[in-house]
Amino acid sequence: MHERRQHERFSITSLADLIVEGKDSIEAYVMNVSRNGVGLYSPTEAPVGAEVTVHLTFNHHGDLHTESVTGEVMRCNPHVGVYLVGIRFEGMSETTHPELISFINERERQLAMTP
Numbered sequence: 001m002h003e004r005r006q007h008e009r010f011s012i013t014s015l016a017d018l019i020v021e022g023k024d025s026i027e028a029y030v031m032n033v034s035r036n037g038v039g040l041y042s043p044t045e046a047p048v049g050a051e052v053t054v055h056l057t058f059n060h061h062g063d064l065h066t067e068s069v070t071g072e073v074m075r076c077n078p079h080v081g082v083y084l085v086g087i088r089f090e091g092m093s094e095t096t097h098p099e100l101i102s103f104i105n106e107r108e109r110q111l112a113m114t115p
Helices: 098-113
Strands: 014-020 025-033 037-042 051-060 063-079 082-090
Touching: 014 037, 025 051, 025 098, 037 051, 037 063, 051 098, 063 098
Parallel strands: none
Antiparallel strands: 014 025, 014 051, 025 037, 037 082, 051 063, 063 082
16 A cells, blocks of 8 residues: 655644534544644534635644644544544644644654653
8 A cells, every 4th residue: 555644743632622614613622743744533424525624733842732734634534432633734834833843843853862
């Protein structure tokens, strides 16, 4: 099977509010995050191809941070009472999302140091 991901994904204990254009906010649990996107456990289906905003709340250096990232739903598959939702980020940079990029940079450094 060909792997399409360009960046390593990292587990993260986090909640996210997923806002699908024109619909109510969905509270989801975050599976993992990378420079390119996020994987979520959602109680509600998210339409593939939909433009979304993810309000991601995460712990970084003992402080809670929330950053909002726009993206596109790339997949949404039912799985044991929830949906596995894959979202590809659009326009994320150190300028626009400093704490999230810092979090990912630290995880990449830790991974590089692991034998």
